Amino acid sequence: MKIIYQSLFLLMNAALLAQPGQSEFKPVTEIPASEQLPSAPLVIAAYAFVWLAFLAYVWVIWRKLGKVEQDLNALSAQVMKKRP
């Protein structure tokens, strides 16, 4: 088992040694475009969330109102029937 681990260790080191090392660091004034976090998706997500939250809330309230009105009509009809 020990021999297997040692062999694996040597193989991994050999793979690392095979890669060429970075010979210099090059300065840039701006972050490359591929590294930059784009703003547009964040702005769009913020606006979309606000729209969705409002629509969802209005829908929930409208449904609640419809349900209460339905119950109210049914019950008032029932009460009217009972009255002499």
Next chain:
Amino acid sequence: MRKAVVPLLAIAGLIFMTAPIIIVRAPYESTMGLVQKVFYFHMPPAMLMLVSAIFCGILSGVFLVKRRPVYDWMAYAAAELTVLYGAMAMVTGPLWARKAWGVWWVWDPRLTLSLLMWMVFVSYLLLRRYGGPGSEILAAGLALFGMATSPFVYLSVNIWRTIHPLTSVVPTLPVDFAFPLWYAFTGFLVLYIALMLLRMSVEQQRAMLDQLYLESEE
């Protein structure tokens, strides 16, 4: 009351549809660039969350003294809107912060206190939903506590060291930034009033339903 809701919703819808055009035409902020445009949909709900919390607290206090149901209906509606507007501020804020600060969230005094206040109002709603009879009185007490946190939320940026923009930013905004902001704010405010009226009419109808149940049982 409900007659006013549809026109108000239409006005708010119109403002919300035109606001992005005005916001796109607004200039970019020098250090934050495009992501600063989240501000126009972040500050209005955040400000209205605070106003709504104070409104809910005052109405709850009046309800505790006078015990008239109409104050309770209004306080309940205001608490729900505090949570709704608070959720908008809590979601849009991190989307802005991710780019501007490099992180989604920091345990900054403004953010932490806002979250705490929002959770107080979530507790209010949970208490109303599951608290059973008499929960409106307990919830009214909780709303007073929630209202008491709102000045701390507002002033936190001036009292403690924070990375959140200070309260002095909004009053000193150049016209190019201020116009889209107050335009969007008007939309949020009109929608707040419309939703408040709509939510109150639900509570009013529920009260009528309870009254009819009592009548039918007698």
